[in-house]
Amino acid sequence: MSIQRDAIAVILLLTPALWSNFHELSVQWKGFKSAPASNEVTKVRLVVDSFKEAVPSQERIGYISDSPQDKAAETLDVMLLQTHFIPTLVVRSTDPAFVVAHIRNSADASNFAAKNGLTIVRTYSDGFVLLKHQLSK
Amino acid sequence: MIFLLRELLGVALFWALGVAIVRLFVKSISTPAKLLIVFLGVGIGAGTSSIIWFLLYAVAHLKPIFPITFEIVCLGAALWAGHWTNERKKEWVAESEDSGPKLLPTLLVAAPVLSAAAYFCMSSWITPDGEWDGWAIWNLHARILFKALHFWTGEMAALPFSHPDYPLLEPLAIVRLWVFGGHESPLGPVLIGFVFTFATVGVLFSAIALLKGWWQAAIGVVTLLGVSTFVHLGAAQYADVPLSFFLLSSVALVACYTVSRNRHFMALAGLASGFAAWTKNEGWLFAGVLLFGYCILVFWQEKKMDLIRDVQYFAAAFAIPALITIIEKKMVPSASDVMTWASEWNSWLKLLEWKRISLILTNFGSYLWSLDHWIVNPILVLAAFGLLVGVESRAAIRRTGLTGFVSVLLTLIGYVVIYAISEQDVVWYINSSLQRLYLQLLPVFLFSFLMFCRSPFAQ
Numbered sequence: 001m002s003i004q005r006d007a008i009a010v011i012l013l014l015t016p017a018l019w020s021n022f023h024e025l026s027v028q029w030k031g032f033k034s035a036p037a038s039n040e041v042t043k044v045r046l047v048v049d050s051f052k053e054a055v056p057s058q059e060r061i062g063y064i065s066d067s068p069q070d071k072a073a074e075t076l077d078v079m080l081l082q083t084h085f086i087p088t089l090v091v092r093s094t095d096p097a098f099v100v101a102h103i104r105n106s107a108d109a110s111n112f113a114a115k116n117g118l119t120i121v122r123t124y125s126d127g128f129v130l131l132k133h134q135l136s137k
Numbered sequence: 138m139i140f141l142l143r144e145l146l147g148v149a150l151f152w153a154l155g156v157a158i159v160r161l162f163v164k165s166i167s168t169p170a171k172l173l174i175v176f177l178g179v180g181i182g183a184g185t186s187s188i189i190w191f192l193l194y195a196v197a198h199l200k201p202i203f204p205i206t207f208e209i210v211c212l213g214a215a216l217w218a219g220h221w222t223n224e225r226k227k228e229w230v231a232e233s234e235d236s237g238p239k240l241l242p243t244l245l246v247a248a249p250v251l252s253a254a255a256y257f258c259m260s261s262w263i264t265p266d267g268e269w270d271g272w273a274i275w276n277l278h279a280r281i282l283f284k285a286l287h288f289w290t291g292e293m294a295a296l297p298f299s300h301p302d303y304p305l306l307e308p309l310a311i312v313r314l315w316v317f318g319g320h321e322s323p324l325g326p327v328l329i330g331f332v333f334t335f336a337t338v339g340v341l342f343s344a345i346a347l348l349k350g351w352w353q354a355a356i357g358v359v360t361l362l363g364v365s366t367f368v369h370l371g372a373a374q375y376a377d378v379p380l381s382f383f384l385l386s387s388v389a390l391v392a393c394y395t396v397s398r399n400r401h402f403m404a405l406a407g408l409a410s411g412f413a414a415w416t417k418n419e420g421w422l423f424a425g426v427l428l429f430g431y432c433i434l435v436f437w438q439e440k441k442m443d444l445i446r447d448v449q450y451f452a453a454a455f456a457i458p459a460l461i462t463i464i465e466k467k468m469v470p471s472a473s474d475v476m477t478w479a480s481e482w483n484s485w486l487k488l489l490e491w492k493r494i495s496l497i498l499t500n501f502g503s504y505l506w507s508l509d510h511w512i513v514n515p516i517l518v519l520a521a522f523g524l525l526v527g528v529e530s531r532a533a534i535r536r537t538g539l540t541g542f543v544s545v546l547l548t549l550i551g552y553v554v555i556y557a558i559s560e561q562d563v564v565w566y567i568n569s570s571l572q573r574l575y576l577q578l579l580p581v582f583l584f585s586f587l588m589f590c591r592s593p594f595a596q
Binding site for chain 1: 245248249252253255256260263264265266267272273276277280281284285288292296298352356359360362363364509510511512513515518519521522525526594
């Protein structure tokens with residue numbers, strides 16, 4: 001009787017645990033098959049790798065976007081850029097010699113850069129553009 | 138490919154160091170005891186090597202060859218000392234009712250472990266840089282130590298969003314692998330997440346197998362791995378899983394002491410608790426409540442007068458990583474976002490606001506109820522299991538379970554207080570952290586629960 005009761009207890013506990021384990025694996029498998037080639041963090045890593053070649057060693061690099069009203073998106077951009085630009089610090093300003101712009105909406109990146117007194121150094125996909133001051137060498 | 142092998146070599150070195158240190162304290166006889174030494178070695182080794190790297194690399198700015206050489210010297214010294222003191226060491230006391238390996242429970246564990254490993258690998262493939270706290274805090278700190286070694290304190294202080302006051306066990310473990318691999322790669326954090334996730338599973342299995350038997354150990358592992366969010370947290374590269382490893386190890390080692398009366402276990406428990414504080418700030422709270430809970434139960438049940446010596450062993454080993462953590466916090470000119478406001482009396486008065494406390498407790502209840510996506514709620518399933526198998530008959534083993542329960546309960550009360558006196562928006566604060574706090578404590582809770590319940594199929 002005791003062994004039967006123990007067996008019921010074990011089956012009762014392990015069945016939902018095992019079901020959950022294998023079910024979540026199958027859900028993950030579907031996500032794995034349909035996952036994009038790169039996520040947000042990886043994408044910004046590639047952007048920064050590309051820009052770093054064009055930027056001499058700097059203490060600070062600026063950040064600007066064409067949608068300053070979207071504070072959450074800007075914060076995410078700065079954090080993602082910062083994590084890959086280390087040891088260079090990323091600041092929300094156009095004062096540093098080089099500035100990374102994230103242009104999501106503006107049709108013409110050159111106009112956006114010129115309006116801010118900057119010129120395009122390099123462009124990358126998804127609206128990321130490396131800019132510098134027009135008088136910088 | 139070559140950097141993968143070099144990073145694996147880095148893991149192997151700290152693991153070997155950890156195993157050699159644990160073997161300094163205790164002699165292994167049974168299979169579960171040997172397994173426990175191997176799995177404890179992961180955390181003890183990672184913690185020890187991170188202290189070596191903190192002092193020689195981050196503070197003294199020596200070239201990486203020096204901490205690596207020092208680790209190898211420490212490994213050699215620990216192996217030599219372990220061999221020399223072998224005769225004097227006390228043995229593990231195998232208290233389990235079925236201590237020999239059994240095929241069925243072992244097979245039962247194999248399938249969910251493989252499934253969880255596959256889940257972890259797919260998660261890491263989808264998000265190789267980890268999720269929010271992974272890349273924005275822990276990996277960012279590692280990058281700062283790797284790329285801005287000579288001014289890392291100022292660099293961290295300049296980035297308040299990264300919580301500069303957080304301890305450095307995980308970032309230094311990652312930096313170390315990047316140095317071994319020769320460059321910064323996503324593989325380092327993935328490897329650290331992987332070994333800590335599965336070492337936690339290993340400690341749960343081997344500690345229960347040692348004290349209660351293989352069936353109970355298998356039940357613990359299958360239940361833990363049924364909570365896929367725990368594995369997901371490890372793959373997300375959060376420090377909560379390494380913290381969880383140290384919390385579980387502390388409780389399991391106190392349990393080993395309770396059963397064996399070998400005080401070296403208390404020293405190891407203190408060391409693991411110290412490493413918990415060196416991993417995340419929550420580790421300080423848990424170390425305090427574990428020791429408090431242990432002392433209360435000993436006084437209540439045995440009126441034991443040599444409790445002071447137990448505390449001395451625990452505190453002496455705890456002090457080493459705790460001191461390193463304090464030094465690191467003094468070096469980084471940044472205030473904790475938890476303790477700064479807590480020093481003001483008007484913050485403590487919030488504890489008297491019943492509406493706020495009620496909101497926190499309601500959220501604690503709803504998060505606990507929806508911790509994972511089981512077909513039947515895990516709380517109900519565990520309750521039914523406990524009712525069917527009954528309570529453990531041996532008082533010493535029961536007390537190990539009670540010690541864990543008291544520690545978990547007091548930690549949760551501590552979290553309620555922290556949420557209550559926080560200046561942050563409490564709903565946001567809870568939503569961004571409470572699930573992780575529960576998952577940190579899950580292995581300790583399962584260990585304690587299975588210690589307290591009778592083992593099924595035991596004679």
